[in-house]
Amino acid sequence: MFKNAIKLVLAAAAAVAGSAFSQAEADITGAGASFPAPLIATWADVYRDVTEGAVVVNYQSIGSGGGIRQFIDQTVHFGATEAFLNQEQLDQARAGTGGEAYNLPITLADVVITYNVPGLETGVVFDGEVLAGIFLGDVVRWNDERLAALNPGVQLPDMLINVVHRADGSGTTNIFTSYLSSVSSDWAERVGAGTAVEWPTGVGASGNEGVAGLIGNTPGTIGYNSLVYATLNDIAYGYVVNAAGNVIQPSLASTSAAGDVELPQDTRTLIVNSQHPEGYPISGFTWALLYENADANKAFTSRAQAEETVRFLAWVMTEGQEFSEVLDFARLPQAAVDLNLARLAQVKWQGENIGQAIVDGFTTR
Amino acid sequence: MRAATPKNGRRVGDKVFLGLLTVTGLSVVAIALLMAWTLGRDAAEPISRFGFFGFLTGTRWDPVSGQFGAWPFVLGTLITSVAALALSFLPALGLAILSAEYAPRWLATIIDYIVDLLAAIPSVVLGIWGILVLAPFLRDRVYQPVFEWVLERAPDQAAWLGNPTGYGLITATLVLALMIVPYTTALARDAIRLVPVEQREAAWGLGATRWEVLRLAVLPYARGGITAGAVLSFGRALGETMAVAMLIGNSARLPLTLFGPAATMPSVIVNEFREAVESLHLAALMGIGLYLFLISLVVNLLAAWLQRRLAPGNVGL
Amino acid sequence: MTGQRISGGPVRGSGANLRRRYLRDRVMLGLVVLASLAVLVPLLIVVWYVVSQGLSALDWDFFTQDLGSPTRAVTGRPTGLAQAIAGTLVVDLTALLVAVPVGIGAGMMLAEYKEHRLNPLLRVLNDTMNGMPAILKGLLIFTLVVRPSGTFSGFAGSLALAIVMLPIIARATEGALTLVPWSIREAGLALGLPRWRVILAAVLPVARPGLVTGVLIAFARAAGEAAPLLLTSLGSNFLPRDPWNPLEYLTKAADTLPQRLYSLAVSPYEQWHAMGWAAGIVLLLLVVVVFLVGRLLTRRDH
Numbered sequence: 001m002f003k004n005a006i007k008l009v010l011a012a013a014a015a016v017a018g019s020a021f022s023q024a025e026a027d028i029t030g031a032g033a034s035f036p037a038p039l040i041a042t043w044a045d046v047y048r049d050v051t052e053g054a055v056v057v058n059y060q061s062i063g064s065g066g067g068i069r070q071f072i073d074q075t076v077h078f079g080a081t082e083a084f085l086n087q088e089q090l091d092q093a094r095a096g097t098g099g100e101a102y103n104l105p106i107t108l109a110d111v112v113i114t115y116n117v118p119g120l121e122t123g124v125v126f127d128g129e130v131l132a133g134i135f136l137g138d139v140v141r142w143n144d145e146r147l148a149a150l151n152p153g154v155q156l157p158d159m160l161i162n163v164v165h166r167a168d169g170s171g172t173t174n175i176f177t178s179y180l181s182s183v184s185s186d187w188a189e190r191v192g193a194g195t196a197v198e199w200p201t202g203v204g205a206s207g208n209e210g211v212a213g214l215i216g217n218t219p220g221t222i223g224y225n226s227l228v229y230a231t232l233n234d235i236a237y238g239y240v241v242n243a244a245g246n247v248i249q250p251s252l253a254s255t256s257a258a259g260d261v262e263l264p265q266d267t268r269t270l271i272v273n274s275q276h277p278e279g280y281p282i283s284g285f286t287w288a289l290l291y292e293n294a295d296a297n298k299a300f301t302s303r304a305q306a307e308e309t310v311r312f313l314a315w316v317m318t319e320g321q322e323f324s325e326v327l328d329f330a331r332l333p334q335a336a337v338d339l340n341l342a343r344l345a346q347v348k349w350q351g352e353n354i355g356q357a358i359v360d361g362f363t364t365r
Numbered sequence: 366m367r368a369a370t371p372k373n374g375r376r377v378g379d380k381v382f383l384g385l386l387t388v389t390g391l392s393v394v395a396i397a398l399l400m401a402w403t404l405g406r407d408a409a410e411p412i413s414r415f416g417f418f419g420f421l422t423g424t425r426w427d428p429v430s431g432q433f434g435a436w437p438f439v440l441g442t443l444i445t446s447v448a449a450l451a452l453s454f455l456p457a458l459g460l461a462i463l464s465a466e467y468a469p470r471w472l473a474t475i476i477d478y479i480v481d482l483l484a485a486i487p488s489v490v491l492g493i494w495g496i497l498v499l500a501p502f503l504r505d506r507v508y509q510p511v512f513e514w515v516l517e518r519a520p521d522q523a524a525w526l527g528n529p530t531g532y533g534l535i536t537a538t539l540v541l542a543l544m545i546v547p548y549t550t551a552l553a554r555d556a557i558r559l560v561p562v563e564q565r566e567a568a569w570g571l572g573a574t575r576w577e578v579l580r581l582a583v584l585p586y587a588r589g590g591i592t593a594g595a596v597l598s599f600g601r602a603l604g605e606t607m608a609v610a611m612l613i614g615n616s617a618r619l620p621l622t623l624f625g626p627a628a629t630m631p632s633v634i635v636n637e638f639r640e641a642v643e644s645l646h647l648a649a650l651m652g653i654g655l656y657l658f659l660i661s662l663v664v665n666l667l668a669a670w671l672q673r674r675l676a677p678g679n680v681g682l
Numbered sequence: 683m684t685g686q687r688i689s690g691g692p693v694r695g696s697g698a699n700l701r702r703r704y705l706r707d708r709v710m711l712g713l714v715v716l717a718s719l720a721v722l723v724p725l726l727i728v729v730w731y732v733v734s735q736g737l738s739a740l741d742w743d744f745f746t747q748d749l750g751s752p753t754r755a756v757t758g759r760p761t762g763l764a765q766a767i768a769g770t771l772v773v774d775l776t777a778l779l780v781a782v783p784v785g786i787g788a789g790m791m792l793a794e795y796k797e798h799r800l801n802p803l804l805r806v807l808n809d810t811m812n813g814m815p816a817i818l819k820g821l822l823i824f825t826l827v828v829r830p831s832g833t834f835s836g837f838a839g840s841l842a843l844a845i846v847m848l849p850i851i852a853r854a855t856e857g858a859l860t861l862v863p864w865s866i867r868e869a870g871l872a873l874g875l876p877r878w879r880v881i882l883a884a885v886l887p888v889a890r891p892g893l894v895t896g897v898l899i900a901f902a903r904a905a906g907e908a909a910p911l912l913l914t915s916l917g918s919n920f921l922p923r924d925p926w927n928p929l930e931y932l933t934k935a936a937d938t939l940p941q942r943l944y945s946l947a948v949s950p951y952e953q954w955h956a957m958g959w960a961a962g963i964v965l966l967l968l969v970v971v972v973f974l975v976g977r978l979l980t981r982r983d984h
Contacts, residue, residue: 027923029834029935031916038949041751041919048920058935060917061945063639069647073829083642162528167615167628169428169640192429195640203530203626204615206636209948210496217501218530232950298832327753382878383795389787390804393852396845397807400814400822459717467711476718478973483725484899485969486732487906489944490962494728546721548850551899552857555892559861572695574707593857597850600812606909607944631815635909638817654818661813665806 026308029299030059032067032080033171034208035109035226036286039329040080043320047312055308064171065195071289072096074298077309079289082109082171083195084268097296099348103268104340105285106316108330110255111176112230112237112282115222116215117142119157120236123249125150127241128183128273128281134161134222135180136187137201142220150241163202164214164223169195172208175284176224179272183281224282227255228328242281243273254280255330263335285336288313290343295350303349310347310355314362317341401658408652410645420652426617428637433649435656437619441629442657444534444620445609446602449541454595457546461553461591466579477554484547492611495540500612503539504531508624527625532614534627540608545601549594556590557583596668603661606631630657729966736959744960748921749942755953763961765921769936770968772928773836773915774905777843781904782897785848789855789896794881805856812849819845820910828914836936839915846907847900854896858889891980898976902969908940917941939965 030040037059044057062070064081071079072092084103085093093101113126120142130146133139139146143156166173177193191197205211208229215221215235227250230237242248258271258279273281290313291297294306317340321331332340341363347355411433412420423434460480464473508529515522527533560583568582584591614626615636628636630653641647695703747762754761788808792801811819823842828834862885870880886893911917918937922930939961946958 027934029916038752038951042753043751044919045751045754056920056923058916058918058920060935062912062916065638065640065642065647066913068642075828075832075834086642088644089642162530167610168636169638171640194429195642196428196637196646198425198427198429198617203528203532205532206611206615207948209950210611212950213496214530214532218504229950232952376876378876378878382881386787386791386795387798387800389784390791390798390800392784393788393811393848394800394804394807396822396848397811399826400811400818403822403825404818453721456717456721459714460721463714463718467714476722477977478970479722479725481898481902481973482729482966482970483721485902485906485966485973486725486728487908487940487943487962487965489908489940489947490732490906491728493947494731498727498731543721543724547899547902551895552854555858555895556861559892561863574703576707576710577703579710587861589860590857593853596809597812597853600809600849601903603813604815606815606817631817634815635817639912654815654821657818658810658814661810662806665809665813668809669802669806 024304024308025054026056026305028055028057028077028305028309028312029075030057030078030080030288031062031070031076032059032289033064033082033286034061035082035171036080036107036329037061038228039107039324039327042323042327043312043316046320046323047315050315055312057312063169064174065169067289071101077297077299077305078313080106080286081289082284082286083174084285084287085289093291097291097293099291099293099296100346102290102292102343103266103287104290104313104317104343105259105267105332105336106288106313106320107286107324107332108255108259108271109171109175109284109286110227110250110252110280110282110330111172111179111224111284112227112250113222113240114212114215114225114230114235114237116217116219116235117157117159118219119155122236122238124154124236124238125241125247126238128180131240132180132184132187135163135165135199135201136184136190137163159220162218162221163199164211164218164221165199165202165204166196166208166211166224167204167206170207171195171284171286172224172226173197175272176282178270178284179282182270182273227251231328240281242277242279243275244277244279246277248278248280250280250282252325252328252330254278255283256333258283259285259330259336260333261335263339265339267336267339283330288316290347292346293348294354295348303354306347306349307354307358310344311358311361314341314344314359317344318362401655404651404655404658408648408655410648411652412655414645420649421656424619426633428641428643428646431643431645433645433652435630435653437617438628438630438633438653439656439660441534441613441620441627442603442631442660444627445538445541445613445629446599448534448538449545449602450595450599452538453542453546453598454549457549457594457598458553458591460546460550461557461594462579464550465554465557466575466583480547480550483543484551486544488544488605488608489611491540491544492608495536495608495612499540500531500536503536504529508535512624525622527622529624530614530626532612532626533622533624534613534620535624537609537613537627537629540612541602541605544605544608545598548597548601549591552594552597553587553591556587556594559590560586592668596665599664599668600661603657603664604631606635610635630654732959732962732966736956736961736963739953739956739960740963744957749919749937751919752949752951752954755957756951761957763937763939763942763957763964764925765918766937766939766942766961767964768921768925769836769915769918769931770905770939770965772931773839773911773936773938774843774901776837776840776932777847777904778897778901780840781844781847781851781900784844785851785896785900786855786893788848788852789893790859790881792852792856793859794877794885808849808852811845812853815909816842816846816907817909817912820913823910824913833933834914834916834935835933836915836931837933839911839936839938840932842910842914843904843907846904846910847897850900850903851896854899855889855893858892858896859885861892862888894976894980898973901972905965905969906940908938908944911938911941915941917945939968 040059067079181188181193258274345359568578610632616626620627744762748765820842870884916935943961946954
């Protein structure tokens with residue numbers, strides 16, 4: 001799976017070498033969500049080769065909240081987050097720079113229900129009501145009739161359900177609780193959605209790996225992880241019934257499909273419980289954050305740096321997506337890509353538009 | 366030997382030296398006050414909203430609805446730190462005595478290096494080891510059997526035992542105790558080694574056994590160093606973040622069960638800090654930092670008072 | 683009736699009382715040994731675990747290549763932690779340069795000028811700072827240095843680590859200096875030396891082992907801290923353009939072993955796990971070497 005990545009790098013390098021790119025040297029810093037970190041790290045590595053060492057992108061995962069705050073504090077060139085800027089933050093960003101703060105989706109996050117039950121493989125079917133019931137502590141046994149109804153023909157053992165959730169704040173929690181809030185009014189009332197919530201039941205583990213580790217070690221447990229963690233750690237995960245009533249297997253295709261819906265201009269929307277018939281209901285965009293007025297961002301020290309950042313992000317939206325599936329990340333739906341490029345084309349340096357020319361370089365290919 | 370330097374020269378030298386030292390002292394004070402000030406400034410919102418004591422003793426921590434109270438974490442911190450110090454003090458002192466008094470030179474050197482190594486182990490390493498090795502071990506060998514035993518004999522008592530997942534106060538305290546040993550040991554061992562021979566000879570002269578020499582002559586004299594070590598250890602226990610965060614189970618509810626999950630002030634800060642987006646949430650975390658500062662301050666004031674009471678002064682033997 | 687010599691002089695006492703005292707002596711020795719084992723055994727287990735998990739990842743590439751993306755490790759292309767090792771050396775040594783003079787100075791202040799007005803405040807605040815979680819120290823430097831400068835930097839990381847080291851050095855220095863007998867100071871003063879000469883030339887050398895111990899354990903503590911570096915030096919997956927220039931690490935975001943160890947260990951990739959443990963081994967080795975050097979320096983004047 002990863003071997004293909006090498007072939008893709010060579011192909012990309014060849015393609016770029018043949019195009020009319022003028023390459024300035026730039027060190028770009030980004031920070032934010034942990035979920036896309038492996039993907040962004042790969043993009044950075046590939047892009048360094050593609051630009052023959054000229055552009056080095058350093059992205060560190062400090063959490064979505066961290067990404068947003070560093071972005072607002074202007075200590076990074078771009079941020080990355082699994083939760084889009086809310087109105088208050090948008091206003092703050094606008095006030096600080098006199099221009100827009102763009103939320104640009106770069107990939108999609110998928111949250112799967114992981115569990116460790118002797119005798120049960122991947123593929124147990126859940127729906128919104130049952131999941132909310134489990135995480136609220138109302139559904140307490142694995143052979144509960146509500147779960148059995150969704151899984152005819154599957155032998156569910158008579159075991160207590162041990163809930164595991166995230167102890168630390170996380171974008172994954174945000175997506176999962178947003179989903180639960182949209183499918184269960186009970187959950188929305190009693191708990192709500194956010195990167196950290198007051199869980200009614202269960203044990204908290206630190207990080208994706210903490211949850212995966214605890215589930216892997218303890219029979220009877222159920223929790224939530226990103227798909228990458230589940231597959232790489234060999235943990236069983238469930239299928240979920242979506243809004244259209246279809247049982248959806250979590251996959252890159254179904255995650256992308258969830259995002260392939262009507263999007264607002266600024267892409268600031270939740271796609272949990274997506275209306276798409278093939279869409280996996282527990283998904284979300286991961287956004288990159290960029291200022292329209294690049295020069296107003298204290299982190300930028302030169303025009304070239306701003307241009308290279310825009311170019312990198314444009315590459316990420318278009319050619320970079322080739323690397324997503326190889327790493328088990330879903331591709332952006334075309335609608336999102338188009339909206340992104342339209343935004344990037346408006347980035348300015350000291351009032352002068354620098355984005356349009358760069359974006360044109362990608363759309364004419 | 367030179368004749369006495371002219372008085373003026375001596376005074377200038379002394380003044381400059383004292384001046385330099387004062388600058389360093391003031392730097393430390395300034396950093397501490399700066400920290401308290403930034404924490405206080407950032408924590409203004411939740412403190413004004415819930416009240417100084419309201420926030421301290423509040424028992425609900427709900428980032429979604431904006432309800433914050435620090436009490437579960439305060440309890441968790443106090444319980445784990447005090448227990449860790451109590452658990453680690455005697456073994457740490459024992460190691461110091463072993464190295465400084467009983468062991469032959471070559472063994473003492475080895476012990477010293479191992480103890481120093483203990484101080485060097487990054488807390489994240491202990492945390493991960495705890496997750497992969499210690500927690501499952503304790504769960505399978507200790508918590509689970511005890512839980513089942515109680516469940517059979519006295520099922521109504523099970524509630525205060527909590528769910529034995531391996532993550533909780535006990536596991537975290539054990540690892541914490543291990544981590545803070547080196548500070549007490551290192552300072553105690555140096556102190557014991559520096560006790561003058563005359564003190565020991567006086568005790569031997571009275572016909573004491575080795576242990577009695579230790580108890581009567583050496584340890585009291587070394588009390589200052591030993592206490593300094595204990596204070597450093599306790600400070601480490603209070604502020605320890607990573608290993609505890611990974612092993613304590615992280616529940617924002619009051620730590621009222623033996624095996625169940627809990628949280629400490631540093632653990633909740635490090636866990637939620639990265640993702641805290643709402644300004645009130647972030648401010649509440651800073652508030653916890655402020656309270657930790659105040660608790661540390663109070664504890665150290667107490668320790669200072671205790672030290673004055675126990676000070677050897679003139680160790681008259 | 684005299685008993686058997688253990689050390690020093692003859693033990694005096696009689697009959698049953700003597701036997702009881704001997705018993706207590708043996709028992710205490712036994713307890714001391716037991717207590718020591720209770721600490722040493724888990725420690726050795728942990729060290730063995732780190733070594734066994736990380737040894738496989740320690741190869742030449744580990745020390746010469748930078749990290750890049752997980753794809754490199756998973757597909758077997760050259761990858762390593764050169765940027766973290768170099769970053770750790772630069773950031774930690776810079777932190778020492780800042781913390782040692784200030785820490786020893788503050789310790790001297792507390793020990794040698796006991797009557798000074800600043801001392802009660804200094805002592806209590808120093809110990810309080812020791813109890814503060816390192817993440818808050820990192821946050822302080824973030825507010826004071828990173829945010830105004832608009833960039834993460836290794837130097838900010840050094841400052842955060844220096845704040846971690848300071849209270850330990852100051853405390854240990856004070857402890858070591860107060861153990862020096864007053865007679866030495868008296869002798870110096872009687873010779874007509876000014877106070878500062880007495881402290882530096884007469885007291886300090888005697889206390890040197892204690893001072894060095896303090897610096898060493900402070901260094902060990904700071905070298906293992908990941909939290910304060912999160913928001914100060916941030917981290918990096920790549921070597922700087924000029925990997926031999928220390929300023930590159932100090933002026934831009936720099937990678938350090940403890941923080942890199944953590945992110946490797948919590949990633950979903952097996953190969954990165956092994957590298958994380960290998961980082962742990964290198965970190966332990968670094969500290970052991972520093973301790974060896976420190977101890978060698980003090981052994982000479984004993």
